[in-house]
Structures are given as structure tokens and as C-alpha cells.
Amino acid sequence: MKLSVVIPAYNEEESIGETLRTLYTKLVQEQIDHEIVVTNDNSKDNTLGQLQLLAQEIPTLSYYTNPGPNGFGYAVRYGLERYQGDCVAVMMADLSDDPDDLVRYYHKLQEGYDCVFGSRWVKGGRVVDYPVHKKYINRLANGIVKTLFQLKYNDCTNAFKLYSRHTIEGLKPFLAPHFNLTLELPLKAIVRGYSYAVVPNSWTNRKYGESKLKIKEMGSRYFFIMMYCLIEKYFSRGDFHKARLTAHKS
Template identity: 30%
Template sequence: MKPRVSVVIPVYNEGENIVRCLDRILREVLLPAEILVVHDMPEDTTVPYTQEIARKDPRVRAVLNTYGRGPANAIRFGIAAAQAPVAVVTMADGCDDPRQIDELARLVERGVVVAAASRYMPGGQQVGGPRFKRMLSRWAGRTLHIFARAGTRDATNSFKAYDTEFVREVGIESRTGFEIGLELTAKATRLGRPVAEIPTIWLDRQLGESQFDLGRFMPGYLRWYFFAYGRRLTSERLAARRPAGLPTQRRAAAQESSANEFQDAR
């Protein structure tokens, strides 16, 4: 059965921690789904645990990212590899609530291009995490919602669902950190495409160490924060702004499809 939702999980040496994450997702996601565990290197400690689960449940796949190292490239690769019309990005650290994956996916099926799990709308909450990072994230989300009229009060949260055709249309330019969620929200806002949100309770990770580096990733966040403000763009004008030589997500998806067909042939 073709999946209705592709769950994209970027990982880096999560090791045995991935077992708890996948167990929860497999238990809570009721829609036909594929779960793509995207890793940067064959020797990643997450891989053997993922492969063991995949042998028991065909929904799970360990996918080697060939776009370059780092979370942004892993997410780009995962969305390009997605076979479903909806891709949900979630983290491996247990911060996100997998019970909401189906609800986010259904919002996209109803017509929104970005569906956000929001910590900062009524009913949402963030538990734990660095105070300064939490303050910046909340401020960015609220100002974008009020002044740029973004359809979510939590534009920086990575836990989002995307219309994969929309992503392949507008492309992903981020190459460093976790700002893809903000980039695609900003692009949807400038294009006038629908963005929606549902409340979520985010819990700081209990196992392992976070790979988030605020100082390193801040320039990317600032770029897309300010991009969200401005006059309405058309798809053509948005494409014209893309740096020369940057491949579209649609072309990347075609390359990934060809690679998969080659692997199947072998």
C-alpha cells in the first residue's frame, strides 16, 4: 500500500535511543506510513538498531543521506526520498509527540502546505530546554504571526508536516541547521499559501545530547525570519531569487528516485 505520510527522522549517532523513538511512532501512527531514518554515514551507531526494527516492520527504512552531512541536508534528502504526498519531520530525541503525526498529515491532506505543531498557541507548552533559546523562539514565532501574518505562532519548531509537491516546487536552500521549518513557513507566507497549526507539548530530550548549536545556526534563522516580511511573491519570482546553480527539490527527488531504481535493480 502506498504510504499517505512519510515520517522523516534525521539522526546522528543516536544508537539504542532510536529504538524507543521508533517504537512510539510505529505504535501511534495509524495512517499508512513509511518511516525514513536518515543518517549521514554507514557507520552511524543508529543504523544497526534501525535495521533490526526494519527486519520486523517494513514501514521502517534506514536511508543514507548523500547530500552532505548535517541535519539540514538529512532533512532535505529525506523529503526528496519521501514516497508519500505528505512528509512529517520529527526528531529522534523524544521531544515531539508522535500521536500528532496523523493529525498534522491530515491537515496537509485538507489543503495546507505547512502544518506546524505549535508550542506557543493556546494549549501548547514547552517543558525544559535552554531559557534563552526558548525566549528567542517564542519571540520569533509571535512576531511572525502578528506582523508577517504567518499561519503559525511556532515557525521555528522542526516538528511540521509538508506538502511534498510544495517543497519540490519552492526548493530548500538551507544547508546548515534546523532552520528548514522556518524557511518553508516563510516561503509559504510570502506565496500566500495556507499554513496551519495544532497545539503540542514539547519535552526536552531525556537521552543523549542535543546537536543544536544556536551560535552556528542563528544566521540561517535570521535570514528566513526577515525573508518572511515583504510583498507577496509568485512562484516564478521566488524561483528567480534562488541562488544560481542551486538544484530544485524536484530535481533532487528525481535523482533520488533514479538512485532507488538502480539499487532495486541490483
């Protein structure tokens, strides 16, 4: 099973080298057939130049520049239209996500799940240097999602997840252009009946640069995606559900 890793990158010249080298080394060490797909989201720094150099060093790396429109969601979607693997993970360019966790995701998916979701907030999960205000907002937002969708899972908003190819195809078309894509993907998967496993994962705050997530700008966008998925859950009559899609294709 070939693993694809989609990484959006905007102004990550200081982080991207360490991130890609660490990820590549781990996947080679674990003998996992893979590709790394980076979408340069029209960076204003030398991210593109770093990627050009890294591509000569890392044989499984391919990179693209998203001509626009730009934004986190658009950059991820650009990569999701171009990956070649049997499953695909979304990871961040700042090494906040741990390649060791990705290996665990990969092996868990092979047990027969459609998706593997990490949680930083269960036993075995951890966060390092997580900003207090972001933690408060994160826990509040995920609590609302848990309640509305009647979930046990408590970390929907984290981008770092793994999906089989047939799951990704079943979630299209994508709507979210920004960080709210991190909520759209798992909620659609859950609402549409795709199976998922939850494993503990870790998160470490970036060493370089600054976070691209602007919380004040994202509230209404997260709310839109949440309400869209909620409407689908209760009013779509199962038209997008995995079982019905499979039956229709056969």
C-alpha cells in the same frame, strides 16, 4: 493518502529505537498508510547498526546514510528527495515530538490544507522540561518573524510540521543546510501562498544524548533565511506564488 515521516538522525543510538517503535505502533493503531524514512547523518555511534536491526522489525522503515555534506538541513533534504508518500512530516529522532500530534496533523491536512503547523505556545500546546534559555531565544526569534511577516502564527522555528507533496515541490530548491531549514520551509510556504492550519502540539525534552542545535552558531543562518524569505515576499512580484505556479502548469 500515504503519509511519509522524514527523520534525520545523528548519534541517536540511545533514542532511535524507542522513537521508531512508538511512532510505528501509533500509525498502525490508527490504520494510517505510511512509511518512515530515516536519514543517518554519518553518525559516529551505532545509530546505523540500530537502524539495520529496526528495519527487520518495522516493515515500513527505510533508511539511508547521507554521505555528505552533513548537517541537520542536509539530512532532512536527503529524506525529502526520497520519500514516496502524498504528504510528508519532519520529526525528530529523540521522541521530542508526539506521534499523537502527527495523527492530528494528518487528519487536519485531509480537510484540504496544503500544510499543517503545530504550535507549542497556544492553548492546548505544552512543553516539558524546555530549557529556560532556549525558551527565551525561541520566543524572541519567533516574535521577530511574526512582526516582520505580519503573521498570527507563533512557532515557525519548530521542525515538526506536515506538508503535502505539491507544497514540498513548490518550495524547492532548498537553501538551508542546517537547522535554519526549519524556518525556510514554513516561511516559503506562507510567502508563496500555500494554505496552512495551526493545531496545538507538545514537545518533550530528550531523555538521552544531547541536543544538536548550537544556538550561537545558528543566529546568522536563521537571519539569512529570514531575510531571503522577506525579500521574496516583497520583491519577487509573486513569481513563486502558488496561484501563479498552478496557472503556469495548466
